[in-house]
Amino acid sequence: MNFRFSPEEEGFRREVRTFLADWAGLDGFFTQGHRWSEVHDLFRAMGTRGWLSLTWPEALGGLGRPLTYEYLLWDEVGYARTARNPLSAGIVARTLVRHGSDAQRERFLPGIRSGEIHFSLGYSEPEAGSDLAALRTRAERRGDAYVVTGQKCWQSYAGDMDYLWLLARTGAPDSRSAGLSLFIVELDAPGVTVGRLPIVDDHPLYEIHLDGVVVSEDRRVGPEDGAWALMSEALADERHIQFPPGRLRRDLEEVWAFLCEQGLERDAEVRSTVADLGVRVLEAEMHALRVLDAMLRGHDAASAAAANKVVFTVTCQAIARAAVDLCGPEALVQGTRPELLWRQSLWETIGGGTSEIMRSVVARADLGLGGQR
Ligand SMILES: Cc1cc2nc3c(=O)[nH]c(=O)nc-3n(C[C@H](O)[C@H](O)[C@H](O)COP(=O)(O)OP(=O)(O)OC[C@H]3O[C@@H](n4cnc5c(N)ncnc54)[C@H](O)[C@@H]3O)c2cc1C
Numbered sequence: 483m484n485f486r487f488s489p490e491e492e493g494f495r496r497e498v499r500t501f502l503a504d505w506a507g508l509d510g511f512f513t514q515g516h517r518w519s520e521v522h523d524l525f526r527a528m529g530t531r532g533w534l535s536l537t538w539p540e541a542l543g544g545l546g547r548p549l550t551y552e553y554l555l556w557d558e559v560g561y562a563r564t565a566r567n568p569l570s571a572g573i574v575a576r577t578l579v580r581h582g583s584d585a586q587r588e589r590f591l592p593g594i595r596s597g598e599i600h601f602s603l604g605y606s607e608p609e610a611g612s613d614l615a616a617l618r619t620r621a622e623r624r625g626d627a628y629v630v631t632g633q634k635c636w637q638s639y640a641g642d643m644d645y646l647w648l649l650a651r652t653g654a655p656d657s658r659s660a661g662l663s664l665f666i667v668e669l670d671a672p673g674v675t676v677g678r679l680p681i682v683d684d685h686p687l688y689e690i691h692l693d694g695v696v697v698s699e700d701r702r703v704g705p706e707d708g709a710w711a712l713m714s715e716a717l718a719d720e721r722h723i724q725f726p727p728g729r730l731r732r733d734l735e736e737v738w739a740f741l742c743e744q745g746l747e748r749d750a751e752v753r754s755t756v757a758d759l760g761v762r763v764l765e766a767e768m769h770a771l772r773v774l775d776a777m778l779r780g781h782d783a784a785s786a787a788a789a790n791k792v793v794f795t796v797t798c799q800a801i802a803r804a805a806v807d808l809c810g811p812e813a814l815v816q817g818t819r820p821e822l823l824w825r826q827s828l829w830e831t832i833g834g835g836t837s838e839i840m841r842s843v844v845a846r847a848d849l850g851l852g853g854q855r
Pocket residue numbers: 602603604605606607608609610611612613635636637638639685687829832833834835836837838839842
């Protein structure tokens with residue numbers, strides 16, 4: 483594993499930093515729900531530079547660059563706190579590149595590439611989170627269309643998005659992962675109701691009711707009943723950018739600055755704790771680079787990515803909790819950065835797959851425990 487980036491890649495990192503300097507006040511990583519129109523402008527500006535299609539094939543309007551460029555882009559954006567990576571440009575676009583029809587590519591890829599159109603992921607349901615194959619939302623075929631009925635919950639950003647990337651059951655009720663299909667559904671289509679869900683840090687989280695929503699057959703992506711393999715591929719494509727270590731570097735810098743403001747910078751316990759956290763941030767970065775390295779070599783990065791998710795999320799919780807432990811109530815005053823980090827980090831070990839599920843992936847794949855699934 484080579485930890486160095488090439489001079490061209492380092493040059494790209496500098497270019498990204500210069501670009502982000504103009505967006506320094508945005509803070510959309512934590513507040514996208516309140517600042518969507520500015521985050522949308524940021525994505526449009528990235529789109530004009532080709533940064534939302536860095537690794538897509540050139541034939542489809544991409545820049546055809548290696549995954550390292552995406553890693554560097556979202557690592558810098560995570561450090562600058564500007565935004566989280568848009569799921570449209572990754573999961574949705576790459577699935578359309580591989581499995582979409584020509585008409586679907588022509589219809590959706592240009593808008594995704596330019597940062598104009600955005601998707602929310604409609605996977606989870608009240609009784610199907612970790613066990614996604616248990617989902618019940620039904621897409622019933624009627625001629626050359628489907629009628630969709632069911633409930634989705636915990637859809638990030640759905641209130642500001644244009645489309646739902648919907649996973650629904652087209653097979654028999656007990657068909658599990660073998661009876662699921664993917665659809666693109668307008669979030670303002672008749673029969674779609676989007677409602678906000680409260681969450682500890684005000685992350686924009688929604689539930690979506692689908693009541694007899696008519697979806698034409700040409701909005702089904704990939705084969706009927708064949709979504710599971712497409713979803714695994716798409717998830718794999720995103721693994722190198724999901725948990726940018728830059729976010730952790732910034733968390734620790736901000737907590738250290740707060741501790742200094744409290745006059746604690748000479749306290750031995752504070753210094754020892756911050757040094758320990760600094761090592762953990764470096765460890766998390768090594769895990770992130772291990773994922774990138776596996777992907778660049780074309781290896782299966784699933785267990786490296788699962789380990790990375792656990793290390794990243796428990797480290798971001800440890801940083802926030804250290805501020806509370808070391809400063810007490812001062813770190814929990816609403817509006818301070820440690821207080822926001824503490825609230826926000828609570829859900830990091832749940833969204834995108836819980837720590838228990840991630841540990842099970844590592845146990846099975848790397849330690850040979852638990853047998854095959
Ligand atoms: C902030 C946030 C954003 C999200 N965004 C989206 C989104 O955009 N789109 C979307 O579709 N979903 C989204 N989700 C949903 C997320 O994917 C699920 O919350 C997650 O997969 C866990 O599912 P669950 O909440 O149903 O918990 P459950 O699956 O009910 O799990 C409950 C507990 O049981 C444990 N558990 C469950 N099964 C096992 C097992 N086999 N072995 C050991 N322990 C187990 C879990 O680890 C957890 O501790 C989001 C969630 C959050 C918190």
